[in-house]
Amino acid sequence: xxxxxxxxxxDTPVADLSQRLRGQRFDAADTVFVTDAEGRLLGTVGLPExxxxxxxxxxxxxxxxxxxxxxxxxxxxxxxxxMRCGMIAVPVLDAEGxxxxxxxxxxxxxxxxxxHFEDLQHSAGISPHAEGPGASLNAPLSDRLRRRLPWLxxxxxxxxxxxxxxxxxxxxxxxxxxxxxxxxxLVYIAGAIGSQAVSVSVRALAEEKIEIGRLxxxxxxxGIGIGLSLxxxxxxxxxxxxxxxxxxxxxxxxxxxxxAVSAVVGFALPWAFDRLGxxxxxxxxxxxxxxxxxxxxxxxxxxxxxxxx
Amino acid sequence: xxxxxxxxxxDTPVADLSQRLRGQRFDAADTVFVTDAEGRLLGTVGLPExxxxxxxxxxxxxxxxxxxxxxxxxxxxxxxxxMRCGMIAVPVLDAEGxxxxxxxxxxxxxxxxxxHFEDLQHSAGISPHAEGPGASLNAPLSDRLRRRLPWLxxxxxxxxxxxxxxxxxxxxxxxxxxxxxxxxxLVYIAGAIGSQAVSVSVRALAEEKIEIGRLxxxxxxxGIGIGLSLxxxxxxxxxxxxxxxxxxxxxxxxxxxxxAVSAVVGFALPWAFDRLGxxxxxxxxxxxxxxxxxxxxxxxxxxxxxxxx
Numbered sequence: 368x369x370x371x372x373x374x375x376x377x378d379t380p381v382a383d384l385s386q387r388l389r390g391q392r393f394d395a396a397d398t399v400f401v402t403d404a405e406g407r408l409l410g411t412v413g414l415p416e417x418x419x420x421x422x423x424x425x426x427x428x429x430x431x432x433x434x435x436x437x438x439x440x441x442x443x444x445x446x447x448x449x450m451r452c453g454m455i456a457v458p459v460l461d462a463e464g465x466x467x468x469x470x471x472x473x474x475x476x477x478x479x480x481x482x483h484f485e486d487l488q489h490s491a492g493i494s495p496h497a498e499g500p501g502a503s504l505n506a507p508l509s510d511r512l513r514r515r516l517p518w519l520x521x522x523x524x525x526x527x528x529x530x531x532x533x534x535x536x537x538x539x540x541x542x543x544x545x546x547x548x549x550x551x552x553l554v555y556i557a558g559a560i561g562s563q564a565v566s567v568s569v570r571a572l573a574e575e576k577i578e579i580g581r582l583x584x585x586x587x588x589x590g591i592g593i594g595l596s597l598x599x600x601x602x603x604x605x606x607x608x609x610x611x612x613x614x615x616x617x618x619x620x621x622x623x624x625x626x627a628v629s630a631v632v633g634f635a636l637p638w639a640f641d642r643l644g645x646x647x648x649x650x651x652x653x654x655x656x657x658x659x660x661x662x663x664x665x666x667x668x669x670x671x672x673x674x675x676x
Numbered sequence: 677x678x679x680x681x682x683x684x685x686x687d688t689p690v691a692d693l694s695q696r697l698r699g700q701r702f703d704a705a706d707t708v709f710v711t712d713a714e715g716r717l718l719g720t721v722g723l724p725e726x727x728x729x730x731x732x733x734x735x736x737x738x739x740x741x742x743x744x745x746x747x748x749x750x751x752x753x754x755x756x757x758x759m760r761c762g763m764i765a766v767p768v769l770d771a772e773g774x775x776x777x778x779x780x781x782x783x784x785x786x787x788x789x790x791x792h793f794e795d796l797q798h799s800a801g802i803s804p805h806a807e808g809p810g811a812s813l814n815a816p817l818s819d820r821l822r823r824r825l826p827w828l829x830x831x832x833x834x835x836x837x838x839x840x841x842x843x844x845x846x847x848x849x850x851x852x853x854x855x856x857x858x859x860x861x862l863v864y865i866a867g868a869i870g871s872q873a874v875s876v877s878v879r880a881l882a883e884e885k886i887e888i889g890r891l892x893x894x895x896x897x898x899g900i901g902i903g904l905s906l907x908x909x910x911x912x913x914x915x916x917x918x919x920x921x922x923x924x925x926x927x928x929x930x931x932x933x934x935x936a937v938s939a940v941v942g943f944a945l946p947w948a949f950d951r952l953g954x955x956x957x958x959x960x961x962x963x964x965x966x967x968x969x970x971x972x973x974x975x976x977x978x979x980x981x982x983x984x985x
Contacts, residue, residue, distance in 0.1 A: 373727075385694040388727050396723040397706035397764075397781070414705035414723065418682075418697050450789055455706075455764075455781040472706070472764040472781040476788070480759055483792045484879045491875040492868065504880055508894060512901045515872050522868050523906050526861035527913065533857040540853045547849050547856040548842040551863050551969055552835035558867065559801065559831050559962070563824050566800040570793045571813055585817060592821045597832050604836065653868070660860055 368438065368459045369394035370468035377401050377409055377426035381417060384425070395471030398456040401429050406465035408432055408458055435460045438467065446482045449475050490565075490648035492518025522653035529554075529660045536668035539675070545609065546671050549618050550664065552601075556622055557629045557663040558656055560593055564633030565655065572637065572647050583634060590630025591623070598622035617670035625663030632658050677747065677768045678703040679777035686710050686718055686735035690726060693734070704780030707765040710738045715774035717741055717767055744769045747776065755791045758784050799874075799957035801827025831962035838863075838969045845977035848984070854918065855980050858927050859973065861910075865931055866938045866972040867965055869902055873942030874964065881946065881956050892943060899939025900932070907931035926979035934972030941967050 371394045375384060384399065399412045410429030412420075420428040433452040436445055436459055449457050449470075457470040470478075485495055488503075494514040496503035503511060533540070533550075540547055564586055571577050602619030606612060636655045637647035680703045684693060693708065708721045719738030721729075729737040742761040745754055745768055758766050758779075766779040779787075794804055797812075803823040805812035812820060842849070842859075849856055873895055880886050911928030915921060945964045946956035 382698075385727075389691075390728065390730055392728050393724040395706075396727055397704075415702040418694075418705055419699065419701050421699055450785065453782055453785075455785070473762055475785070476759065476762075476764070479785070479788050479792075480882075483788075483795070484875075484882065486792070486796075487875045487878060488872075491871040493872055493875065504876070504883070504891065508897055508901070511894070512898050515898065516902060516905055519865070519868055519872075519902060519906055520909065523861070523865060523910060526864045529860040529864065530857050533860060537853060537857075540849075540856050544846060544849045544853070544856075547853075547859065548839050548846075550856065550859050551838040551842060551973065552832070554860050554863050555835045555838065555962075555965060555969065556828070556832060559828055559965075562800040563797075563802055563828075566793075566796045566802065567813070569796060573789075573793065574813070582813065585820070588817055589821050589824065592817070593825060593828060596825055597828055600829065601832060653864075656864060656868075660864065664860065 368468045368470050369474070372396065372456070372469045372471070373399045374402050374466065375399055375425055377403070377424065377429070379425045381420040381423050381425060381428060384417065395456060395469070395473070397472065398469065399425070400458060400466055400469065401425050402466045408435065408460060408464070408466045411456075411458070432458065436470070437462065442478050443482055443485075445470060446475070446478050449479075486648055489646055490652070492522070492652055494518075518652065522656070525653040525657040526660075528657055529664065532661050532664045532668070536664075536672070539668050539671045543614075543671075543675055545611070545614060546617075546668075546675065549605070549621075549667070553618070553621055553625065553663050553667055554660050556597060556601075557625045557659040560590065560626045561629040561633035561655055561659045564590070564630045565637055568634045568637040569647050572641050577638075579638060583631065586630050586634040587627060590627040593630065594623035594626030597626060611675075613674040614671070617667060617674050620670045621663055621667035624666045625659070628662045628666070629659040632662070677777045677779050678783070681705065681765070681778045681780065682708045683711050683775065684708055684734055686712070686733065686738070688734045690729040690732050690734060690737060693726065704765060704778070704782070706781065707778065708734065709767055709775055709778065710734050711775045717744065717769060717773070717775045720765075720767070741767065745779070746771065751787050752791055752794075754779060755784070755787050758788075795957055798955055799961070801831070801961055803827075827961065831965070834962040834966040835969075837966055838973065841970050841973045841977070845973075845981070848977050848980045852923075852980075852984055854920070854923060855926075855977075855984065858914070858930075858976070862927070862930055862934065862972050862976055863969050865906060865910075866934045866968040869899065869935045870938040870942035870964055870968045873899070873939045874946055877943045877946040878956050881950050886947075888947060892940065895939050895943040896936060899936040902939065903932035903935030906935060920984075922983040923980070926976060926983050929979045930972055930976035933975045934968070937971045937975070938968040941971070 373388050373396055397414050401409045412429045416428050434448045455472045459467045461467055598619040601622050602615040605615035605618045640649045641647040682697050682705055706723050710719045721738045725737050743757045764781045768776045770776055880891055907928040910931050911924040914924035914927045949958045950956040
């Protein structure tokens with residue numbers, strides 16, 4: 368935040384303002400903040416309105432205040448507010464509503480950029496560094512390790528669930544070891560379809576109004592479309608290389624159903640996290656992956672049990 | 677871009693400028709662009725410098741031009757330039773170097789935000805929509821499907837490589853079917869460690885100067901640290917539940933070595949893509965995942981063959 372931004376009383380004539388400001392040192396001057404005698408923010412005047420205005424007072428040309436922050440507002444809230452309201456300078460008020468200063472465009476740019484990288488790291492399960500994602504590149508190795516381990520440990524524990532699914536179908540694996548060959552590819556495809564759905568969901572959550580019902584239905588249709596295409600391709604490949612029609616049917620069916628499940632789960636989880644007040648980017652973490660993996664493998668093994676055995 | 681931004685000749689006295697601009701309509705006025713008689717951009721004056729300057733001409737207070745774009749510059753280049761040079765309004769020049777207008781802060785904000793979501797979708801393998809990631813939410817279903825399928829089909833083909841690794845170790849799987857139980861968890865952990873390394877790499881690439889040697893070495897040390905922690909934990913879990921010391925050793929060793937490989941590959945690939953002029957976000961795609969999966973499983977099966985069989 369910078370306190371060196373222009374402020375003026377509402378009865379100041381527009382024509383006098385440039386004379387009054389002249390000679391002062393500002394960090395940013397694209398917006399004039401109109402305050403009353405107690406320092407309460409009444410409105411803002413953008414520079415273009417100031418230049419265009421003739422023979423009027425600031426009160427006549429000013430815009431209403433669309434959003435303000437306090438000195439302890441989170442950077443991500445600040446960035447979201449600036450975006451939503453199209454502000455290029457965000458006013459900062461104290462607890463009593465008095466104007467303290469503003470976050471200028473250059474600082475907003477820096478925040479947006481840091482938020483971008485923090486989002487990337489957060490969705491990969493790296494705990495944020497207090498001084499931003501850039502600082503973490505130079506943090507001690509032990510510190511960097513500490514910020515990466517917790518999510519991975521949680522993921523490892525969560526993935527025991529998928530191991531349990533495998534153990535549950537030991538019989539199918541013992542009857543025909545070729546059944547195991549396709550496990551990594553199935554897990555990979557479920558994850559890839561899910562990642563796409565997560566990124567679509569995170570984008571949708573940034574909209575003012577989300578038609579969650581329509582988008583979820585769309586995602587299911589797209590998931591089935593993807594599942595049909597990839598499942599068909601995979602089934603053809605398995606038939607061609609292994610010459611086992613029933614196994615190829617099981618692989619195809621697992622990709623078809625697993626793809627649809629992954630798309631829906633990948634889309635719904637970030638939305639659910641957002642509703643619970645958590646970061647939607649968490650939707651791409653272990654919870655999502657484990658559900659997708661377990662579902663895909665369960666569908667696969669049930670198909671295998673029905674067809675192959 | 678907006679052409680409605682203030683321009684002035686270099687010999688304009690600072691004191692006269694506000695009078696000259698008065699009454700004109702601008703889209704943004706935070707920067708005055710100083711041009712010569714042919715319309716060539718000579719320098720820029722930020723509003724704070726203009727207000728502070730007394731009795732000088734624009735030529736005396738203006739800053740040199742640090743970066744310009746042409747009307748057909750890509751949005752991502754534009755955003756990167758604005759970031760790198762700390763500009764809040766980016767001048768747009770024609771092929772002859774004549775000033776056409778500027779991209780104002782509000783538009784830069786919009787572009788940065790779109791770039792953020794485009795990055796997310798790109799790294800999930802969704803081809804960009806010409807009108808930005810927001811537009812794609814309302815595109816016809818067939819169009820959305822078309823932009824998601826290619827990367828998944830490529831991923832499916834690439835994952836046959838991992839299937840080949842499985843086929844190559846058929847003997848190990850046949851000798852002890854429990855060996856297959858840990859395949860999904862190993863693949864998951866390799867991917868999770870790799871995703872973290874990719875996000876660190878993408879962040880590092882945004883720095884002006886990258887100490888690629890040091891960061892790669894750090895990543896290897898962190899990868900080994902993560903591998904030791906998770907490998908130890910997993911080995912203890914396998915020993916506890918399955919009571920098979922050699923199998924637990926193989927699982928632990930696969931996570932240790934696979935983790936180190938995944939960290940290094942996840943860090944190096946985005947950097948390599950960047951060097952080749954491609955989007956570093958591609959580093960999180962199938963190429964990276966398939967290398968990590970294949971390496972982790974190969975290490976696992978070699979350990980299994982050495983210890984268990």
